[in-house]
Amino acid sequence: QTVVTQEPSFSVSPGGTVTLTCGLSSGAVSNSHYPSWYQQTPGQAPHTLIYSTTTRSSGVPDRFSGSILGNKAALTITGAQADDESHYYCVLFLGSVFRWVFGGGTKLTVL
């Protein structure tokens, strides 16, 4: 069973830059996995940030950006703000058998 990997936690200073990653237990992440990223605050449904690797969802500030870095998908937050403190999830399309698989999420702390 293929596992989608994310850092369990990360910390960033206000105004700083942080890059969260999304990998595969076997193989490299590519655009054909259609990586997408979601932000979730407690008690709320996830909210789409980035889809198809690099496309920002409507209304998402441009300090959020997506990319492929090495063999992983990446979400970079530039100029982190206090209200960016959330859980961040990636999901990958793994084809006709496994379909969509979510990562375990990264808890981002801004302090």
Added chain:
Amino acid sequence: QVQLQQSGPGLVKPSQTLSLTCAISGDSVSSNTAAWNWIRQSPSRGLEWLGRTFYRSKWYNEYALSVKSRITVNPDTSKNQVSLHLNSVTPEDTAVYYCVRGGYHFDYWGQGTLVTVSS
């Protein structure tokens, strides 16, 4: 603006069937570009895609391997709704269930329904 309004019981007994409904506004369940997914979230399993239905000249259904033998996702074109039925539930199926519009990514989410499986 697409809105997804979920409804259904929050408590289901073990071995019974979990049934949820998602009322769609701002889009059509018969859309040729959208798909209608069910995703759940629990502390033990995280976010898990369960299945979807979509219309591309005919209706298609796709399900996660983990629940394939127990799940049905059905469109209701007369009410512009989509339903989830998960049978033979166990406490492991306790989770928040989300109705979600999406193709290769998930753009609109319902409010979520906490379903507890307990006697």
